Structure formats: C-alpha cells, structure tokens
Amino acid sequence: MEIRLSNGVEVREGDTRILLDPRRTEPGVPTLVSHAHADHVPRGLKTSSSLLACTRPTADVIRARYGGIRRPVIVEFGEPMEVGSLTITAYPAGHILGSAMFLIEGRGPSLLYTGDVNPLGGLTVESPAIVPRADVIVIESTYGSPRFGFPHPQRVRAELALWAARVMREGSTPAVLAYAVGKAQEIIAALNRLLDVPVQADPEILRVTEAYKNHTKADLVASPLGGHEGGVAVVSARSKAVARRLSLATGWVILRVPRWADAGFPLSSHADYAGLVEVARRSEAGRAYTVWGRTRDLARGLTLELGMEARPLSSRWESL
C-alpha cells in the first residue's frame, strides 16, 4: 500500500485507489468521508457517481447541513467493506456524531486513518474513540502541540453552566457561540443536563440537531431563537450579532479569548496533545504520518514519547 497527501489523503495498492476526506470527488475513485465537518466533506457529493462511503449519522448530518450525497454507501462500525484489493473497517472516532476512523488492510502493513479524533468522546457521540491495532497510523494534528492541554470536559461544561446561570441572574440572556455541527449539540446537551432552563438555538443549529436526534442518546431540547424570553441561547457565527453577553466554546481559547467574548470555554471535540499521543499509543503502530494543523510538533512528540518513526505526510508517495 502507498499513501500521500494530495486531494485529501490518497491510498493506492495495485489498481485500487481511494480518497480519504478529499476536497472534491473524482470520477470513478471511491471516497471515504470520515465525518460531517465542512473541511472533511468533499465538493461534488450531490452529483458524483463514484462510491461515497460514510456512516449513517454522517450522511444524515451532511444532508441537513450541505444538501446531501447522491448515493451514499453506508458503513457500520466494525463491519468490513471490500474496495478493490482493500478491506476497510470503520471505528468510532469520538469526535462528532458519526465520526469514523478507517482501518485499511491490504496485502502489506495495515493503515489506520484517524480523521478527527477524540479519545474522551462527548455527550452526543456514539462512544469515545475505539482505536484498533495498526502497523501505520495517519493521525490528525489540530492540537498537536504540547501547548494544547484541555481541562476535563466535565469541568468545562460545569464552568459554562455556572457562567450562564450568573448572566441570567444579572438579567441578561447568555449566548454561546459554537460550530453548528457537533459543538452546538454538545452544548445543548450539557445545558439540558446541568440547567433547568429553556435552550434556544438558531435555525442552522436546529437543522443539524434534528438530524442528530435520530442517532444520539443525549436529550437535545432546544427551540428557535427569539421564541420566548429567558434561558440560554446557542448560536452559530451567522447569528452571533443578536447576542449581548456572548461566550464561545472552542479549544482555541486556550491561546486567547477574543476581546468581544464575555468568556471562553476550552470545550473541544478534538483530542488535545496528550490525547493524540494516547491515540497513537493505543494503535501500537510503529510509524505515524501527521496531517492537518501542528504536524511537525506532533511528529516530534510521537517520536520522543513513543519512539515512533513519525513525520508529516507530504505529497510524495510513501510505501508502507
């Protein structure tokens, strides 16, 4: 098997070629979509006649958010799928609902592609990441620098709820800015659980939340923004202007809370540095290729901490 970073992560073995999270679909090339975040969803899904595989929740969220996939091939966690000479098995990635890692097995060493991954999981995902054994791992590096260490999400959720309660006592409506896919649903679930107050959300978030409801065990109770007074609002970037007391929930606040924000909560759907090292350790892989974000820092960390042969994946073909 050979891999490279080009139009997403490209894998080939003999006549078989597949794309993992490409920027655009290619005619006749089987494509795997790890999850429904915009930077992993290829252009051309609505019209492509190529094999397009993802989990059922990912297909549903893509439909709610970006208009759908022409003919998705649904993969179930733990059930192998044959694509040419390769056998591909999806494992929960714990990042957002439906997010999958793909174990790819061919004639030589096996490859684990993590997509975006979270070994802690969340309130709305199927489970924390379940990491299978592999010889080689392609691992995301969004927070791949040792400067990223997040407090436990349970604590962050409690702090967010305390902030919201305080703002309400002061007579204002607290609003939390969050990505419409994944983060917003985590916050709605946390507020439902921790505060006995109504939760409102903007239309973009509510559309995705409806798609979530068919697949998650979490309570996701939220009504349209502006429907009534009081409670907490969860808003995506588009509705941020309506909020007076606005906080934001993202791992990036570890670096800096923007001046316009009332508070920042480092609630991330990604692993932090230690979490990424833990995912690589659990895979028992001897070699790692890092992709997206702090690729050099993570490669260095994996070599130092686990003794792995690790480097950023480049556009040159690498043999496993």
Ligand SMILES: [Zn+2]
């Ligand atoms: Zn993602």
